[in-house]
Amino acid sequence: MNTYVQAGVSGVMIGGLYAVMALGLSLTWGLLRIINLAHFALILLGAYVTYELTTSTGADPLLAALVLVPSMFVLGVAIQWVIERFQVDEFNSLLLSFGLFIIAIRLISNIWSADFRQIEADENPYASRALFVADIAFPVPQLMALGAALVFAVASFVVLRRTYFGRALRALAYDREMAAAFGVNPRRIGMLAAGLASAMAGVAGVLIGVNQAIFPQLAFEWVGLIFAVVILGGIGNLLGAVGAGILIGLVAGLVGVAWTPQGAPLVVFLLLILALLFRPNGLFGRLGAS
Amino acid sequence: MKVAQLVAVLAVVAALAFVPNLQDATGFAPYYLIYGYFVFFWIAQATSWNILSGYTGYFSFGQGAFYGLGVYAAGDLVTREGVNYFLTIPIAGVLAAALGAAIGALAFRLGSLRGEIFALLTLAVTFTLASVAALSTWVDGGQGIALTIPDYPSFLGEFQDLIYRLGLAVAALAVVTAFLIQGSRFGWGLFSIRDEEGVAEELGVPTFRYKMLAITITGFLGGLSGAVAALQIGYLTPEGVFSLNVPLLVVVMCVLGGRQHWLGPVLGALVIYSLQEQLTNSGFGEWGQVILGGILVVVILFAPEGLYARLRDDPRRAVLAGVTLVVTMLVAAFAGWGIVTDWVGTGLAAATLVLLVGGRRGRRRSLEERRDLAASTMGDAAAP
Numbered sequence A: 001m002n003t004y005v006q007a008g009v010s011g012v013m014i015g016g017l018y019a020v021m022a023l024g025l026s027l028t029w030g031l032l033r034i035i036n037l038a039h040f041a042l043i044l045l046g047a048y049v050t051y052e053l054t055t056s057t058g059a060d061p062l063l064a065a066l067v068l069v070p071s072m073f074v075l076g077v078a079i080q081w082v083i084e085r086f087q088v089d090e091f092n093s094l095l096l097s098f099g100l101f102i103i104a105i106r107l108i109s110n111i112w113s114a115d116f117r118q119i120e121a122d123e124n125p126y127a128s129r130a131l132f133v134a135d136i137a138f139p140v141p142q143l144m145a146l147g148a149a150l151v152f153a154v155a156s157f158v159v160l161r162r163t164y165f166g167r168a169l170r171a172l173a174y175d176r177e178m179a180a181a182f183g184v185n186p187r188r189i190g191m192l193a194a195g196l197a198s199a200m201a202g203v204a205g206v207l208i209g210v211n212q213a214i215f216p217q218l219a220f221e222w223v224g225l226i227f228a229v230v231i232l233g234g235i236g237n238l239l240g241a242v243g244a245g246i247l248i249g250l251v252a253g254l255v256g257v258a259w260t261p262q263g264a265p266l267v268v269f270l271l272l273i274l275a276l277l278f279r280p281n282g283l284f285g286r287l288g289a290s
Numbered sequence B: 001m002k003v004a005q006l007v008a009v010l011a012v013v014a015a016l017a018f019v020p021n022l023q024d025a026t027g028f029a030p031y032y033l034i035y036g037y038f039v040f041f042w043i044a045q046a047t048s049w050n051i052l053s054g055y056t057g058y059f060s061f062g063q064g065a066f067y068g069l070g071v072y073a074a075g076d077l078v079t080r081e082g083v084n085y086f087l088t089i090p091i092a093g094v095l096a097a098a099l100g101a102a103i104g105a106l107a108f109r110l111g112s113l114r115g116e117i118f119a120l121l122t123l124a125v126t127f128t129l130a131s132v133a134a135l136s137t138w139v140d141g142g143q144g145i146a147l148t149i150p151d152y153p154s155f156l157g158e159f160q161d162l163i164y165r166l167g168l169a170v171a172a173l174a175v176v177t178a179f180l181i182q183g184s185r186f187g188w189g190l191f192s193i194r195d196e197e198g199v200a201e202e203l204g205v206p207t208f209r210y211k212m213l214a215i216t217i218t219g220f221l222g223g224l225s226g227a228v229a230a231l232q233i234g235y236l237t238p239e240g241v242f243s244l245n246v247p248l249l250v251v252v253m254c255v256l257g258g259r260q261h262w263l264g265p266v267l268g269a270l271v272i273y274s275l276q277e278q279l280t281n282s283g284f285g286e287w288g289q290v291i292l293g294g295i296l297v298v299v300i301l302f303a304p305e306g307l308y309a310r311l312r313d314d315p316r317r318a319v320l321a322g323v324t325l326v327v328t329m330l331v332a333a334f335a336g337w338g339i340v341t342d343w344v345g346t347g348l349a350a351a352t353l354v355l356l357v358g359g360r361r362g363r364r365r366s367l368e369e370r371r372d373l374a375a376s377t378m379g380d381a382a383a384p
Helices: A002-032 A038-057 A061-085 A090-112 A140-162 A164-174 A176-181 A186-211 A218-233 A238-258 A263-278 B002-026 B031-056 B063-081 B085-107 B115-135 B159-183 B185-202 B207-233 B245-257 B263-281 B285-302 B307-313 B315-335 B340-356 B360-382
Strands: A130-133 A136-139
Touching: A002 A038, A002 A136, A002 A140, A002 A164, A002 A186, A002 A218, A002 A238, A038 A061, A038 A090, A038 A186, A038 A218, A061 A090, A061 A186, A090 A218, A090 B115, A090 B245, A090 B285, A130 A140, A136 A140, A140 A164, A140 A186, A140 A238, A164 A176, A164 A186, A176 A186, A218 A238, A218 A263, A218 B115, A238 A263, A263 B085, A263 B115, B002 B031, B002 B159, B031 B063, B031 B159, B031 B185, B031 B207, B031 B245, B031 B263, B031 B340, B063 B085, B063 B115, B063 B207, B063 B245, B085 B115, B085 B207, B159 B185, B159 B207, B185 B207, B245 B263, B245 B285, B245 B307, B263 B285, B263 B307, B263 B340, B285 B340, B307 B315, B307 B340, B315 B340
Parallel strands: none
Antiparallel strands: A130 A136
């Protein structure tokens, strides 16, 4: 019984990590109509930069966020600028970012090789720490991921409802022409949103770097899983993405104990196929769906 | 006109089928036949993908599923059930067609299923099949499957002759199918689905039936080609078979070649495969994917309509590209750069560059068209 509880708890916390990875993707897809496969490459790049900075300077791995968040923001703005400049539509954005994704993954494996990389235990002050409640372990790196997911979810909810930027973004998602006619600058809002989404990819990268060993193929494993999170959560629904991330983490964790860890992707993708067929707007409804 | 084109295609196929017979007379290396096989393989896969995704606009990331099912159908039936290899080729085609029909029956029934969701659904199906293959002891068993070369009549020649002709047969079937569809009422129906599915439905195009038929044909051809590939690969592992190589490359090939015409995938497959082989042979293999990704980005930004449309719409540029192809090949030949395939690869790369670079005129025109289109559809967009 205890193993199931432990697996469920770990699953929920890893689900928080999935949610952080999914948030930026859900934001750009739902609100800007851009399907950004390059998002996964940015997360992986973030994880490698975290690894590199920590091993070369010996600094706290979380400090990598100070470098990553602004530089990822700029990168996201730059990609969005190109997409705006060439008027790339939703479909071609998928292909364009697919090209960028392939380039980035290949460059990463040329730089850091295809081997596993992990921040050494003595340089990673969080790796071996865990809190215990009864006999259930709560590893600190996974707790940080879940915490980040919840903070981002609440923050983005507040920003989307209460600020000018959030309202403008939602107005653009509903009707771009009409919002522009009411004085919303679609290019500026779009670039800001894309920058924020990429900055979240940077944070996800730091969390991955602290949590686990990294290798270039990891990004391919994420693609299916994180798209499952985004679609189950409802495209553009950020709170939904966090809920779906936790749900998928929980399911994958329990399947891993009850059956075999290799069976987890199978169950997750079957879940996704069922969800696409019966709830195409996600479990929690998508933004703009009536 | 149509008949003349079909006769030309069949004549090219017949001439290519004769090539292995020249081996004794000219003494060329078996490598060329294997090279030829790979060109045919990619033409078959790209054309198969294009019938669904190019003609109807329903983008699939699931070509790897049809291909992988074909590979494993041949591998498992031969090694575990003792079925004759040549019989497994049509069986693989039928199984992959059934998979296509199953995906279609689920996906196309939903009116609200938009294009991107379809794309991701096909990706999810591929991942699911890959994990089934890795888990199931019948499919793989965790040790891989070794497929030996079957017995076949001796008049078919050496192994490379056999694989070359099998590849050619599947590619020819795929290209002729795509050609016939394009000229038919069915083909026009598929194009109308791509342009405006709702309107097509209202005008009486049986969109559901047509999409089902298209995805079934795509699956069938992908499965056939996969079964032939199983023989060439020899040793099958889930990671190798279900890698992103096939679904990635067919997309790049068709986008580069052009998705609105049967010749597009043929051009794209030829250019991309020869380029990739060129890079691998010159020791730049690890940069191959970087360059492929770069090509995809450049084509989407500057020439989303693809090479074939460029050749057709701009005769002067087509002539220039042809001259570049011939001149570069001659220069490469006289300079003695490697072997024949290197000359062709260099020539194709140079000609592709000529077709892609510049062309601002075309781009501007298409932007204006888009603006007009946007203006005319704004009324519709506001309505629902």
